[in-house]
Amino acid sequence: xxxxxxxxxxxxxxxxxxxxxxxxxxxxxxxxxxxxxxxxxxxxxxxxxxxxxxxxxxxxxxxxxxxxxxxxxxxxxxxxxxxxxxxxxxxxxxxxxxxxxxxxxxxxxxxxxxxxxxxxxxxxxxxxxxxxxxxxxxxxxxxxxxxxxxxxxxxxxxxxxxxxxxxxxxxxxxxxxxxxxxxxxxxxxxxxxxxxxxxxxxxxxxxxxxxxxxxxxxxxxxxxxxxxxxxxxxxxxxxxxxxxxxxxxxxxxxxxxxxxxxxxxxxxxxxxxxxxxxxxxxxxxxxxxxxxxxxxxxxxxxxxxxxxx
Amino acid sequence: xxxxxxxxxxxxxxxxxxxxxxxxxxxxxxxxxxxxxxxxxxxxxxxxxxxxxxxxxxxxxxxxxxxxxxxxxxxxxxxxxxxxxxxxxxxxxxxxxxxxxxxxxxxxxxxxxxxxxxxxxxxxxxxxxxxxxxxxxxxxxxxxxxxxxxxxxxxxxxxxxxxxxxxxxxxxxxxxxxxxxxxxxxxxxxxxxxxxxxxxxxxxxxxxxxxxxxxxxxxxxxxxxxxxxxxxxxxxxxxxxxxxxxxxxxxxxxxxxxxxxxxxxxxxxxxxxxxxxxxxxxxxxxxxxxxxxxxxxxxxxxxxxxxxxxxxxxxxxxxxxxxxxxxxxxxxxxxxxxxxxxxxxxxxxxxxxxxxxxxxxxxxxxxxxxxxxxx
Numbered sequence: 001x002x003x004x005x006x007x008x009x010x011x012x013x014x015x016x017x018x019x020x021x022x023x024x025x026x027x028x029x030x031x032x033x034x035x036x037x038x039x040x041x042x043x044x045x046x047x048x049x050x051x052x053x054x055x056x057x058x059x060x061x062x063x064x065x066x067x068x069x070x071x072x073x074x075x076x077x078x079x080x081x082x083x084x085x086x087x088x089x090x091x092x093x094x095x096x097x098x099x100x101x102x103x104x105x106x107x108x109x110x111x112x113x114x115x116x117x118x119x120x121x122x123x124x125x126x127x128x129x130x131x132x133x134x135x136x137x138x139x140x141x142x143x144x145x146x147x148x149x150x151x152x153x154x155x156x157x158x159x160x161x162x163x164x165x166x167x168x169x170x171x172x173x174x175x176x177x178x179x180x181x182x183x184x185x186x187x188x189x190x191x192x193x194x195x196x197x198x199x200x201x202x203x204x205x206x207x208x209x210x211x212x213x214x215x216x217x218x219x220x221x222x223x224x225x226x227x228x229x230x231x232x233x234x235x236x237x238x239x240x241x242x243x244x245x246x247x248x249x250x251x252x253x254x255x256x257x258x259x260x261x262x263x264x265x266x267x268x269x270x271x272x273x274x275x276x277x278x279x280x281x282x283x284x285x286x287x288x289x290x291x292x293x294x295x296x297x298x299x300x301x302x303x304x305x306x307x308x309x
Numbered sequence: 310x311x312x313x314x315x316x317x318x319x320x321x322x323x324x325x326x327x328x329x330x331x332x333x334x335x336x337x338x339x340x341x342x343x344x345x346x347x348x349x350x351x352x353x354x355x356x357x358x359x360x361x362x363x364x365x366x367x368x369x370x371x372x373x374x375x376x377x378x379x380x381x382x383x384x385x386x387x388x389x390x391x392x393x394x395x396x397x398x399x400x401x402x403x404x405x406x407x408x409x410x411x412x413x414x415x416x417x418x419x420x421x422x423x424x425x426x427x428x429x430x431x432x433x434x435x436x437x438x439x440x441x442x443x444x445x446x447x448x449x450x451x452x453x454x455x456x457x458x459x460x461x462x463x464x465x466x467x468x469x470x471x472x473x474x475x476x477x478x479x480x481x482x483x484x485x486x487x488x489x490x491x492x493x494x495x496x497x498x499x500x501x502x503x504x505x506x507x508x509x510x511x512x513x514x515x516x517x518x519x520x521x522x523x524x525x526x527x528x529x530x531x532x533x534x535x536x537x538x539x540x541x542x543x544x545x546x547x548x549x550x551x552x553x554x555x556x557x558x559x560x561x562x563x564x565x566x567x568x569x570x571x572x573x574x575x576x577x578x579x580x581x582x583x584x585x586x587x588x589x590x591x592x593x594x595x596x597x598x599x600x601x602x603x604x605x606x607x608x609x610x611x612x613x614x615x616x617x618x619x620x621x622x623x624x625x626x627x628x629x630x631x632x633x634x635x636x637x638x639x640x641x642x643x644x645x646x647x648x649x650x651x652x653x654x655x656x657x658x659x660x661x662x663x664x665x666x667x668x669x670x671x672x673x674x675x676x677x678x679x680x681x682x683x684x
Contacts (some may be wrong), residue, residue, distance in 0.1 A: 147312075184553060185552075185553070185554070187552035187553075189411060189412035189414075189427040190405050190412055190414045190425075190427070191414050191423075191425035191427065191432070191549060191551060191552055191555070192549075192552075193550070193552060256335070259331065259334045259335040260331050260335070267409060270409065270410055274393075274405065274407065274412060276543075276546070278369075278393065280369075280536075284334055287330065287333075287334060288330075288331060288334055290330070291326075291327040291328075291330035291331045291334075292327065293327075294323050294326050294327040294330070295323055295324050295326075295327030295328070297323065298319045298320055298322065298323020298324065298326075298327075299320055299323065299324070301316070301319045301320075301323075302315075302316035302317065302319045302320035302323075303316070305312045305315055305316045305319070306312050306313055306316045
């Protein structure tokens, strides 16, 4: 890939009088457009997004084949200690088959554990560390673009990836569910039937919430990305952070620590399958994500302002 | 130098703001200072609590349970994180026990009661004729998750044998409440140390309820509202239609009373009581009462395997061999009455004798043995 940074040279459009061009700011819209073009031109972005879109389809078909399309209950282990241990039932989309409501939500919940954050980490790693390693970031740092705007452009790029990934998962799950079981099984965990509009609203909330969560991961990843030249390191750090958080969440003696861990919020997504809708848990999760976002972005900004070519 | 200062300020303030925000989420809701309320006599408080008009409300209740219940199918009924309670102020209530990936919903209205388990996709439907309505009212195990009901019943039972004091005030679910403390009189041979009920100053509705056992500082059972909104509820909440593909098991209340698990805080004595309506005797009264009953001869040898986990069942069930199960979870005891198996939990226990009787209460093993000997 040739390292052609966005075309932001101030003399790109000389005024006809031939006077020295005043130092001008590159229009933000153009910067964003070029950034997004770069992101979606990368084959790896497209491959990962395609994979994310395929997973709900695979899940839905697998569940459908397992239960032969019938809304069968999860098989219990015959007599003996009734089926599953306390508090660890089978995943939601196993117990509620392949409905057009549970499949997208369940896929989103599952993928949010690891794959979606890694996608965002990859985008963040490419945004700063990757461009640094190919030399493309030099153009940015030398161009008349304030460091804050540079970070803003990069963050918007990551945000678009997060939104695209979450939307793709939910949409492909919804479409798969509709193909497999039509509008049957639009049922909440509380046993009430939901209208299609209601389901779409809940999925929209889920996608919005997932985007905020992923953006929090992305902000932390951008902070790492700003301080290294190796995009791989960003992905590995995020992976490590998620795994360590996951382990800490399993240790009940560390209760006091759990509110500080980002993945704590993930369980609240299941609240969207309850009826009537209670948004307290999701609001708290979104707030936690915003805190991480502030921390990540301020660190990334601090690192970028002190960076020279 | 300037960019460096800027960077330090940005990083410092950003991290500080973020951490402060995260710390905010750790604060428990409603952890305000204890409110100042006019003093009240305990008797007056209990009376007003019992006489209080039932309120229409919606709320969120949380349960923590250190009872040490044996791992039996059917006794995981208390295994949920939180419950949402809706009440219309009269006959109808809806309680949703929230588990991480499933939910058990109880809906009760004047005509019928439903219990729906989303994990098993099964529902139990209880109907009754008016004559049986009283029995069915007992049936809803959901009442246990409804602190208001549970506490009111308990106060009524415990008044004769307890010291009752008002021990200050508390803020529960953001509402000002009196702390009513019930302690067993010294003559009571019970495992329970004290029971605390928080009673809302304005509505006189019990808001929280903690049971303490001897030798433990933390409550063995703690249930209470974390949120409460008074006001009329949407009537559609109290109707239930099972979703398509649900296995529905309909019973009449008179049968359901046989399996209705009404495990109250004193262990399984209610269940035992129900299992043997025909021959129940009480030995002692108050905190150390022991219920002795015959095991019903028609105890189903094999409950349907589709009995949803977490659904109310009898104290024993799940299609298991009763004797085998007991041997797993209890210790053999013997006395003048013969021999049997003792199953203990933090707040009490039960002895199942080899000749088919059950004795249960919130008491140590020896008291159960004595009660059986007396019988």
